Amino acid sequence: MTVDVLAALPKLAQRLGGEGAVLAAAERLSGGASMETWAFAVETLKGERRDLILRRRSAPFDPDTSRSVSLAAEAALIEAVRARGAPAAPLVHLCDAQDGLGEAHVTARVSGETLGRKIVSDPRFEAVRPKLARQCGEILAQIHATPVPDAAVLKSADFLGELARYEEIYRASGAERPVLELAFQHLKKHAPEPAPLTLLHGDFRNGNLMIDPQIGVAAVLDWELSHIGDPAEDLGWICVNSWRFGRPDRPVGGFGDYADLLAGYEAAGGRPVTLSRLRAWQALGSLKWGVMCLMMYQSWAGGLEASVERPMIGRRVSETEVDLVFLLEAGL
Amino acid sequence: MITHPRAEELTEAVSRWIDAVRPSLDPRNAFLARVAANILGVVARQQQLGPAAEAAAVERFTVLLDHRGDYAGLNSELCDRLRAGDMDVTTPGLIATLKANVLDQLAIDQPNYRHEGLAQP
Numbered sequence: 001m002t003v004d005v006l007a008a009l010p011k012l013a014q015r016l017g018g019e020g021a022v023l024a025a026a027e028r029l030s031g032g033a034s035m036e037t038w039a040f041a042v043e044t045l046k047g048e049r050r051d052l053i054l055r056r057r058s059a060p061f062d063p064d065t066s067r068s069v070s071l072a073a074e075a076a077l078i079e080a081v082r083a084r085g086a087p088a089a090p091l092v093h094l095c096d097a098q099d100g101l102g103e104a105h106v107t108a109r110v111s112g113e114t115l116g117r118k119i120v121s122d123p124r125f126e127a128v129r130p131k132l133a134r135q136c137g138e139i140l141a142q143i144h145a146t147p148v149p150d151a152a153v154l155k156s157a158d159f160l161g162e163l164a165r166y167e168e169i170y171r172a173s174g175a176e177r178p179v180l181e182l183a184f185q186h187l188k189k190h191a192p193e194p195a196p197l198t199l200l201h202g203d204f205r206n207g208n209l210m211i212d213p214q215i216g217v218a219a220v221l222d223w224e225l226s227h228i229g230d231p232a233e234d235l236g237w238i239c240v241n242s243w244r245f246g247r248p249d250r251p252v253g254g255f256g257d258y259a260d261l262l263a264g265y266e267a268a269g270g271r272p273v274t275l276s277r278l279r280a281w282q283a284l285g286s287l288k289w290g291v292m293c294l295m296m297y298q299s300w301a302g303g304l305e306a307s308v309e310r311p312m313i314g315r316r317v318s319e320t321e322v323d324l325v326f327l328l329e330a331g332l
Numbered sequence: 333m334i335t336h337p338r339a340e341e342l343t344e345a346v347s348r349w350i351d352a353v354r355p356s357l358d359p360r361n362a363f364l365a366r367v368a369a370n371i372l373g374v375v376a377r378q379q380q381l382g383p384a385a386e387a388a389a390v391e392r393f394t395v396l397l398d399h400r401g402d403y404a405g406l407n408s409e410l411c412d413r414l415r416a417g418d419m420d421v422t423t424p425g426l427i428a429t430l431k432a433n434v435l436d437q438l439a440i441d442q443p444n445y446r447h448e449g450l451a452q453p
Contacts, residue, residue, distance in 0.1 A: 011370050022399045026377070028411070060354065063336055071434070103362065145390045176407055176408050176411045177411070178407065178410045178411055178414060178430055179430050181410075181414040181415055182414050182419075182420070182421070182426075184415075184429065185414055185415065185417060186420065189420075230357045233371060241447065244446075245448045246444075247446070248446050248447060248448055248449075248450045248451040249451055249452070251448070251451065257390055270431075293421055308368050309363075309364060309367045309372065311371070312367050312370060312371050315374055315441040315442070316441070316442070317442075317448065318434055318437040318441045319438060319441070319442055319445050321430075321434040321438075321446040322431075322434045322438050322445070322448065322449070323447055323448040325427060325430050325431045325434055326375075326431075326447065326448040326449040326451075327448060328421050328427065329421075329427045330433070331421075
């Protein structure tokens with residue numbers, strides 16, 4: 001089903017803003033293969049303006065095979081983590097058939113910066129940057145303490161489960177990459193002890209954080225990969241060098257240090273996580289990203305996607321190989 | 333190979349044209365145009381650095397595996413031996429070989445990438 005979003009938004013504006021409300025602006029921000037984000041504004045009859053974000057699924061969704069959660073589940077997660085104090089953009093509306101937008105939800109628009117490179121290098125963020133790693137730790141503790149809402153049916157994965165899933169994808173790709181092979185075998189042998197599983201964000205990294213130059217982390221975005229897992233997975237993922245944007249010397253997102261992240265996590269009630277446990281997950285994160293890059297190349301090679309971007313991402317595998325070889329040399 | 337023009341001059345000409353038209357494109361296409369220019373950079377560096385990088389990789393594989401062969405064959409054998417557990421991080425020369433090979437590849441794919449090995453100031 002093709003949806004004309006621009007045609008459906010004025011009706012939604014009326015529903016959200018009441019009688020006489022109009023659509024004041026609408027702009028598509030990004031479009032992945034399966035998800036679209038639109039910025040729009042509603043102006044009420046009294047002249048009040050609300051800046052909003054629409055997220056909608058633009059391709060068919062199979063909850064059994066997809067790693068993503070439904071947008072209804074995302075909405076429930078946003079509400080649940082906000083109740084525990086974690087910053088997420090407040091939910092405004094979960095779309096239904098009446099809206100004619102398919103599977104979609106509307107949140108408030110939180111202002112700030114999401115571009116990783118700007119967050120790590122722009123002078124505007126100099127003052128707040130040293131506080132971000134600790135804030136990230138605190139926020140993750142809040143997310144991990146959140147009971148899974150009933151409306152969200154989430155998948156579970158532990159270290160060996162994740163490793164096996166990505167090894168299967170790697171094998172199926174037919175690629176032969178000695179560093180990835182070594183990393184699979186090494187991590188299998190040196191997997192950290194299992195820990196009690198909790199709610200995870202699942203894609204907590206620089207790029208999915210809305211950063212305000214004054215307050216720091218204003219919102220955690222993009223809950224679609226949320227699942228149940230080892231808390232160290234979220235802590236390790238934000239330390240993967242691919243999201244440090246040219247600042248490998250600042251291991252947490254290119255803006256902070258491990259010690260601040262872990263201290264913030266513990267101070268906010270998170271179960272203590274050792275650095276070596278975090279680093280094992282960080283290495284698995286680099287390995288996963290390497291395999292994802294292979295997958296994105298393959299989606300192009302197999303004719304599923306035509307974008308010029310996809311084959312180029314295949315050449316990002318080598319960045320993960322270099323990062324992994326240094327991690328393996330350091331004993332992780 | 334022939335000159336007037338050399339292959340890298342052809343990729344450079346296309347890159348420059350992409351840069352020239354990029355400001356007139358919508359944001360999505362401007363982004364994709366930058367990706368396209370980056371792709372031409374990879375192709376040009378592979379032309380320039382690829383043959384020596386592959387020869388050096390074959391040399392390193394030959395020492396590590398203690399016999400001669402071509403790149404694909406040696407690479408494949410190494411993967412099999414790693415998977416079988418015949419070799420691991422403690423194998424003398426393994427990490428050094430892998431590191432040299434992937435750094436050569438990174439110099440082609442993303443020469444400006446600041447990798448994990450640069451983490452210590």
